[in-house]
Amino acid sequence: MGMIVGAIAIATILIALNEAGVFNGLFTALPADTGADATDTSSQQPLDSSSAFMAGQDPGDASSAPLPAYNPVDAPADGSPGLVDPNKIQFAALGSAMAEGFYATGNPIPKRANNPGDLTRSWGFPTKGTANSEGVLIFDTVEHGWQALYAQWGAMLNGTSTEYTLDMTILQVAEKWTGSQNAASWAATCAQYMGVPVTTTLQEYLDA
DSSP: HHHHHHHHHHHHHHHHHHHTTTTTOOOOOOOOOOOOOOOOOTTTOOTTTTOOOOOTTTOGGGSSSSSOOOOOOOTTOOOSSSOHHHHHHHHEEEEEHHHHTSSSSSHHHHTTTOOOOOOSTTTTEEEEEETTTTTEEEEEEEHHHHHHHHHHHHHHHOOSSSSOOOBHHHHHHHHHHHTTTTTTHHHHHHHHHTSSTOOOOOOHHHHH
């Protein structure tokens, strides 16, 4: 009987302390399970001098800036080799933007150039020159920068790209995209948002 009374007394005290705000800040809610790999990317090294993914710099939080809707400008007119699931394109685009440092703190090149993917091809969207000697384009709006990145991934995933083939793994994509500079870090970040290992081919990503 005494133990029950004691337990009730302790519970009463804890409730009172909680209502008084004593426990505020001691506990935080766990993030929702998105099904993505929980790899920590905050300590990854920079890709190259044009990327904002600098040493020791947190790649940022994409949740604060929702992605624009995908506009399938690159879809083949005759429907072959088939339209790609827009979600597949958006996740891949987000992964490459994270790898390039678009969401990093400060004012990295991808952010100030309205070019989330550090692209050197405009895909027909308006640009205003280049941001560096490597030819990273400055898009007139960030919306156009995203649509160009979607077009890039659209071509890569619908089989019409002249540089990337569907049998390439994400690591091989990273080596070509970055010029082999810290490709493993780039691939790990991009693959995390695509929800697959870096050894996954683009075709396997489509089929997953």
